Amino acid sequence: MLLITVPAVAFGGISLLAHxxxxxxxxxxNPVRRGLWRAGHAHAGVLVLFALVAMLYVDQAALTEGTRTLVRILIAAAPILMPLGFFLSVVRPxxxxxxxxxxxxxxxxxxLGTGAILLGIGLI
Known part of the structure; x- marks a missing residue:
């Protein structure tokens, strides 16, 4: 699922460039909209990369299967929720x-914080 977000981030970059x-x-x-949209795009890119790398460690963590699922959901939610907040909070020009x-x-x-802490605890 996370790999689907990579082209979305690329499309977002192209959209910002077009603007x-x-x-x-x-x-x-509109400096407020410009700043928040740039922040949204930057957070999306960084958080998708972080999430993809973090997913490699989830199966290695000493966590129950339910906690692993929770960690996956939490870490995958961050690169979706954070940019959406930046973009949708100033959707009108x-x-x-x-x-x-x-x-x-x-x-x-x-x-992100909860998922990273749980993953870190499982990796200790």
Missing amino acids: IMRNIPGYLD SDTKPNKLIWLTAAGGVC
Whole structure:
């Protein structure tokens, strides 16, 4: 499932580049939206790579099968939730401050932290 997100991140990068190259209104002229979209794209790329590497270690961890499943879900949720929070919190070109969906970034962070801690405990 995580491998499906790699082309999505690449598409997101192309979309951001198109906004810049074509000077699409609501991106370059909106610093809040521009900053959050760049952050969303960057977090997506880094977190997908982290998740792919972390998945290699899940089966090596001394965890119950249920906990392994939970770790997989938590770590895979982070590169989905965090960027969604960045993107969807300023979805309209006229948005000058994030809406309540910015909390998806915090939810993704909680998933990432919890999954990483559980995995780390299982690897000790």
